[in-house]
Each structure stands twice: as structure tokens, then as C-alpha cells.
Amino acid sequence: MGNDRLRLPGGFLWGTATSAHQVEGDNHNNDWWAFEQQPGAIWHGDRSGAACGWWREAERDFDLMRELGQNTHRLSVEWSRIEPEQDAFDPEAIARYRQMLGGLRERGIEPMVTLHHFTTPLWMARQGGWTNPLIVERFAKYARYVAEELGDLVQLWCTINEPAVYAAEAYLLGIHAPGHRSPREALAVLKNMLRGHVAAYRAVHAAQLYAEVGLVKNVRLFDPANPQAPGDRLAAWLMDRAFNEWTLHALKTGRLPFSVKRDDALAHSLDFIGLNYYTRDMVAFDSRQKLLTRRFPAPGAEVSDAGREGAYGEVYPEGLYRALKKVNRYGVPIYVTEFGLPDADDDQRPRFLLTHLAQVHRAIGEGVPVRGVYHWSLTDNFEWCDGWALRFGLAALDPRTGERRLRRSGELYAAICRENGVTPDMLEREGLS
């Protein structure tokens, strides 16, 4: 990587990301809580339970963020707390969020708030959740209320986290709540989420003219296992279309997947884009498989800890650069709203941080307007269908005692935040110079 110092632009945002259900605890009024109670739904029978205890005392982790030199944090607000029954908003929930957001600000930490991060209130889930087109206006109503109540404390808003991941895992693969397996429903969900994004984008702006509102897109890269094999090339291309391009293309052109009608509002619904990047897959055509493809890490590549479904993914830093180039087509600022890896013993994460940030630096050097990065996550938290088995934290967390222990990578990230970049020393210590 050479001996140069990788300095990021002045005012760069350095933080971590979380989501309500994964950290707050006792979110029993949403579809995920119900899903967790089903036998076999979560690896090892884990539950979110008290999670990281944020509903009562997020502040101790806010202190940790400040100690670690972070100047931003991405969190989500929980729809089922704010609107526990349809059209009935809970002022106490809003008061707690005001306290949390104020607490971040007092510590010099700029909040970025996501309105929907995988969980849906039970009352809406009972009416079909995101398969029901009526959700679009209901989500917008909630978004407007939240922006009116919290807008003085929040400038940066994300409408929806990872629509394609949500549609695929919850409605195609059946491994996220509500656990359906229906291509037809998955496509309907993706479209309703894109419509929901536009409606929420407008709702937030109606309440707060100068808000900055974006969508969070997980970009996963798909490369043909054998670039010479037309079947592999086609399979990789199709995966990229369905997972990445249906969403990105819709936001660029205003055309929903399989639709010829252009919606101007959809094409102008991004003040920024949030990029979540984790990994890439090698893709091979395989007629014995259900989706006619097999996906796996590149042979011999470094992989992170495995989840219930096998390898979580290849450690592929250049993919972050490629993903940034892919989302740089809108001409809007970009935040890396999540990057991280499951690594319980923290023997990969320090290098991972340096190699991935080098790719962010590279993209910025080529003019890509990256404004900040959010590591997933601050502490270990409830990792959806993988329960507590996958550990993404800069700090280890024991969910039984609530004890936090900073990992070596946590110290390194703190040094990076303070230096506003990566120094030759850091590279040398990790054997990267």
C-alpha cells in the first residue's frame, strides 16, 4: 500500500452504525419479535431479548463513541414504538428518541437516522406488511410525524435500509421475518419499498425543507466464476441486475423494475446515497440449483466468520471501491452507511479497516464524493437470523451481563478517527506497508 499517509478530506464523518431492533431491546411490538419466537427461526434459538440495552441506557455507548473519537452515528428509530397502533403515536417514545438524539449532539456526534431498518409494526404486518401497497402512505405518514418531532435534532435521514436485501431475505429466501418464499411477493415488496422511499423522501422534506434524505443500498458484487464461460457470465449479470440494478436503475431513471412508465419523483429522490458494502460472490451457472446459480467466495480468498448459511463472505476490499464507483452515477454525495465483518476473535478486523479505508481514499482521489463512513458496528449486537453468533463489534459484548470489552480494532479505529485517516505507522503495524 506504500508509505503514504491516507488522509481523508476535512470535515469527514467517522462513525458506527446500529439499528433499533438490534440494540434497543424489548421491541416486542414488531414482526421480528414475533418471528424470533418461532422454533428454528434464529440460529441456536437465540432471541433479541434485552439486546444491547439501548432503550434504557444507550448513553453509555454514546460515551464510548465519544471516547473513540467518533463524530457521527447512524441509528434507526423503531416504527412500532412510535406508532404502536395504527394512527396512534406515542409521545413517550418520541421523548426518549429526543433524549437520545440530544445526547449524541451534546457529545459532538452528528446523528443520521434511518426510518425503516427491517422491522415493521405488528399492526401493519398483520395487513401484509410491505406486500400491501397501502403501506406506502402509512409509512409516509409516520415519516412526516417523525421529521416534525425530531427534525430540529436531525439533518441526515435514511428512508429505508437495503430494500433488495429485505425483499430477498424476508420474501424470497424466507430467512428474515416474516419468512415467506415467494418471488412474486419479493418483487412486490421491492417495488413498494421504492415507492415508500419516494413518499418518505417527500414527507421528510415537507416537514423539514433543508433535510438531507437518502436511501441505503447494499451493493454486493457478483463476478463470474469462470469469465470465459457464457453461462457463468450470464448468471453473474442476472444476479447483479436483480440485486443491485433494479434498485439503482429505478432511482436513476424513475422506472420501477418491469415498468415502462417513468415516475419523475422517483428519479429525483436522493439528496445522498447510503452505500452498505460487505462482500462479493463468485457466481457459476448450475442447472441443479433452484436459482440456477451457485455462489461462493473466490477460491483461496480470505473469508470472514461463517454464519448459519455458511461463509458470510469473502474479504474483498477492492469491492468497496467498485461499489462506490457503481453508486457514483447519481451525482449526489455518498456515505458509506455500513461496512464491517463478523470476526469474533478480531484477528482480521484491524487489517480489514485499513484495507477498506484505503479503497475509500482511492475513490475520493478519483473524485467520488464520499462524505463519511460508518463501521458496522460499535458493539456486537443481535444479528437477525444469525442471532448472537456473528460478532461485528469494535467492542465485544456479553449479552448476558451487558459487559463491553474494546477490541484491538476498536483502538485502531479510534486512532484512525483522530488522525482523520490512515498513517504509515498503522499500516506497518498490520504488516501492510
Ligand code: FCB
Ligand atoms: C446489513 C444490515 C445490518 C446488519 C449487517 C451485518 O445487511 O443492514 O442490520 O445486520 O448487515
